Amino acid sequence: MQQQGIQVIPLLAVIFLVILTIVLGFYIRKSVRGTADMYVASRAVSVSMNSAAISGEYLSAASFMGVAGMIMKTGYDNIWYPVGYATGYLFLLLFIAGPLRRFGAYTIPDFAEGRYDSPAFRKVAVILVLCIGLFYTMPQMKGAGTALVNILNTPYWVGVLVVGAVITFNVALGGMKGITFVQAVQYWIKMMAISVPVLIMFIYLGGYGANLDMFHNDNENGSRLPVFRSDYSATYKPDPPLNDITFGTTIKGIFQQDTLVRITPSRRVPKDSDTIVSQQLMLSRLPDETREVVLPAGGKAIAHLFKKGSEFETGKPITVTKNGETVMVIDPVTRDKIPLEVSAKFTVTPAGPEQATIITYKAGQPVPNAPTDKTWIEPYGTLTSQYGHPVLYTYSLIIAIVCGTAGLPHILVRFYTNPDGKTAKKTTFWVMILLGCFYIFPPIFGVMGRAWVPELYAVAGGARSTDSVVLVLPRLLNNYIPHFGDLLSAITSMGAFAGFMTTFSGLLVSLTSALAHDVYGTMINPKATPSQKVSAFRVFAIISGSTAIMLGMYVENFDINMMVGWAFAIGAASYFPMLIVSTWWRKCTAIGAGVGMLVGGGSALVAIVTTMLADKEVIPSLGVWFSAHPVVRTLCEQPAIWAVPFSLILIYVVSKITHRHIPKNSGWKMLVLHAPEELNLKNRNYIEEDEVIII
Amino acid sequence: MSREEKKLDLYSEEYVNRIMSSQFRLSVRLFFVFILVLLGLPVLNLAIPRIMNLRVAGFTLTWFFLAVLIYPVTWLISWIYVRSSINLEREAVSWTDPEDN
Structure with a gap:
């Protein structure tokens, strides 16, 4: 393509x-x-x-x-x-x-x-x-x-x-x-x-309605994400926010170069909630080698060094807890109380001299950054x-x-x-x-x-x-x-x-x-x-x-x-x-x-x-x-x-x-x-x- | 001198007020219909999400309304406006005619 x-x-x-x-x-x-x-x-x-x-x-x-x-x-x-x-x-x-x-x-x-x-x-x-x-x-x-x-x-x-x-x-x-x-x-x-x-x-x-019909808003299938139709290599330039990748669910990818990755929860969590460590958001084991990076907003954070050719797999969304109890948030539209769930968000920068990071996703993997079917097709997304x-x-x-x-x-x-x-x-x-x-x-x-x-x-x-x-x-x-x-x-x-x-x-x-x-x-x-x-x-x-x-x-x-x-x-x-x-x-x-x-x-x-x-x-x-x-x-x-x-x-x-x-x-x-x-x-x-x- | 009389009428305070208020009433009435459609849809989306998100031939009701149907609705409103406003102008010309007074 x-x-x-x-x-x-x-x-x-x-x-x-x-x-x-x-x-x-x-x-x-x-x-x-x-x-x-x-x-x-x-x-x-x-x-x-x-x-x-x-x-x-x-x-x-x-x-x-x-x-x-x-x-x-x-x-x-x-x-x-x-x-x-x-x-x-x-x-x-x-x-x-x-x-x-x-x-x-x-x-x-x-x-x-x-x-x-x-x-x-x-x-x-x-x-x-x-x-x-x-x-x-x-x-x-x-x-x-x-x-x-x-x-x-x-x-x-x-x-x-x-x-x-x-x-x-x-x-x-x-x-x-x-x-x-x-x-x-x-x-x-x-x-x-x-x-x-x-x-x-x-x-x-297929027609307008037939294409829309591929997306579901029922409770069962509404959380579906679109999937890659063929293998795809995405190029991420290190300019924020272009180098942020939000993974809604478990997704596999392969780094094509040495890359520094900062892994954070996809949504802001309350300050007093239990700490979420990066490994909790991942299914694959994180590499042992880390570097300290300076954040644009001040302060420092730990980034993991993924070697060229290494594969990763992000985890399913996890619930945020406070002293072991689930943190509830109010849905802005329905006003229902729902558990606060977060998944992995990567902020990637090339570790070597390259201008950009390349990640390859295999066909059939869900696409990162995409909203779920239900949030996409319904109002107030x-x-x-x-x-x-x-x-x-x-x-x-x-x-x-x-x-x-x-x-x-x-x-x-x-x-x-x-x-x-x-x-x-x-x-x-x-x-x-x-x-x-x-x-x-x-x-x-x-x-x-x-x-x-x-x-x-x-x-x-x-x-x-x-x-x-x-x-x-x-x-x-x-x-x-x-x-x-x-x-x-x-x-x-x-x-x-x-x-x-x-x-x-x-x-x-x-x-x-x-x-x-x-x-x-x-x-x-x-x-x-x-x-x-x-x-x-x-x-x-x-x-x-x-x-x-x-x-x-x-x-x-x-x-x-x-x-x-x-x-x-x-x-x-x-x-x-x-x-x-x-x-x-x-x-x-x-x-x-x-x-x-x-x-x-x-x-x-x-x-x-x-x-x-x-x-x-x-x-x-x-x-x-x-x-x-x-x-x-x-x-x-x-x-x-x-x-x-x-x-x-x-x-x-x-x-x-x-x-x-x-x-x-x-x-x-x-x-x-x-x-x-x-x-x-x-x-x-x-x-x-x-x-x-x-x- | 009927010509002088006509001018007096046309340039009178009363004439300006009459033409402005009748035009304004027409605009405001149709404006409210438009506002009701435009600002009402988010309310419906919030109040009765189940009905608005019903699937009909692939579309959700609210998608079909916002992405397709809203244009013909605004065309209808503007067609009514253009027609009535031009009629109103024709009438307004006759207001200054001395024979009509």
Whole structure:
């Protein structure tokens, strides 16, 4: 199954996609006629084109590869991600889409300034656009880099550079108008790339229900684990937490090199319980030779030295005792008292000069790190229960994704490309249909991945983990028809690549608009001629494109989902509250909206960053403190449940305090936001479009 | 001068309030339906896990609902919204017509 060297068919698919994108860019360039084209495609994009373009832009690599991988990894709870991504648009539709378009701005900072007549507010909004935009470009870049590593075995930076350069080129040439058509085409490429392989796999590997049926949730078989289908060698890099291996039950393996192994219980046990020695967790005898290792969190521990070629076998779960009596814990979901059981967890580091540890598992052995059938298929599994507060975690996750969708500037700015408020609403409706159809498929990849390629569980992260299920699973069909699996894998690689490219181009347009329109066109040189504005757009496209490429090269070791989470959490706690209050509450002041937006978004960011610092063991004591305070840990990892209300309350309170600064003409602003176009209001568009010029 | 009259009405405080509150009522009503579906499912998963985890053709009920059925439900809600909201706008145009007052 493991393939080395260049994979020709996926490579050809990716080259085809890149060339298609460049050609489309050139083709569109001929028709670009001014700033309105560059920023909002002259507000003349049809419903069918715009809904495909919005969907194409939104379906990033995280949707394409990440969702399937997460569902395979921890099961049911992760389905909330695609559901939130798709249904977040209902929020946008009900409260924001129509009014936002009616205001007739080019960018969100335009809206911020125009709604409150406050140039200062524009500056605050620009900073946030750049902040969210750059946070969200980093995971796209990282995804592009690692995908090319998988396909071509190139160094990481090549993928970042190729994707970055192609998209920067396209955006600089055609702006919003250029990318709209490309994105609409790429939605259909992605839809095909995820659905066709699934439908073909149904024929050979069984249908959706039949695959789910392989997993049991009855008491008898619910504790089953997936097993290796063939002998498999897993590579563990010594970066925590990638070198942690949790063995749910008795599993045999063979070390391929001299390896230092620290053996600990798989779950935290109470301090005063009876000591569990490493040998209790093992069936095989531990080697006599040990070394003392320094723990990242401070302190020292004993690690066992396993020689090259030595075999080990972990033990079945054992109950934790205290003075000989079984320790009982409360199940977070059922509230039943159950005995606390632990099994073995290895933390492996190479003892010799090797870069990584390799362990070989024989066919038929259960796969380490995999959740049991029951915890995987039922709600409140490993993801949400990890800190013992599954319901809190679930709700906060839902709020973060739903509100975050409604707060992503590169998505919001697309509503300005609609001809009017009515079409903005119709477009959103169609976006929900296109996205819903797409998001039915990634969970199927997760289910079939657990059934057919469970070896991806063996390593918790990196290039050959559950994250690559979309690329690895279709290759199984090589066993039925030669090279057919490679062909399907090429199709999914192309879809993943389209994911990085479209989302990055959307982000680049919103970053460039923020710099060229909000900073250059409004603050630095308000008297710029139309052709100056167009060249400014191109210059800033190249500047922000290169910045994104450089940042992308720096984030190789960051986790894609983590970075996406940052962008969503900041969006949910900043733009979303600001927009919803600005469009519906006329007594809101610029100071109130600004404070709520900044403090809300900022506190969500700080909370998430602290959990990252704890996880990566940058501040080890923080991790210790978090494990003693699971509620705080849950609230910091998923801050939306408090950060969104916090931001809304701040906006309300500060607006009340500064009530003397309520814009005098807020009634008029509300009329512009909510009155239908047929009324022909005067000064309808906040931005008057430049006359058309030929460039 | 009927044109002047129309403008007065359109730019009046009363007109803004009326159009905002009718749009807002529509949005909030559908929003509550959506919230009930979205936030109700975790409650059901917690309260009646046996029923939600029943197996039907391989799926558990809750898996089928969350991974497949929830999308058509949101489509229905948004379809109702788009239709009623556009109707409401058509009506709102007539509010300013002097003959209707």
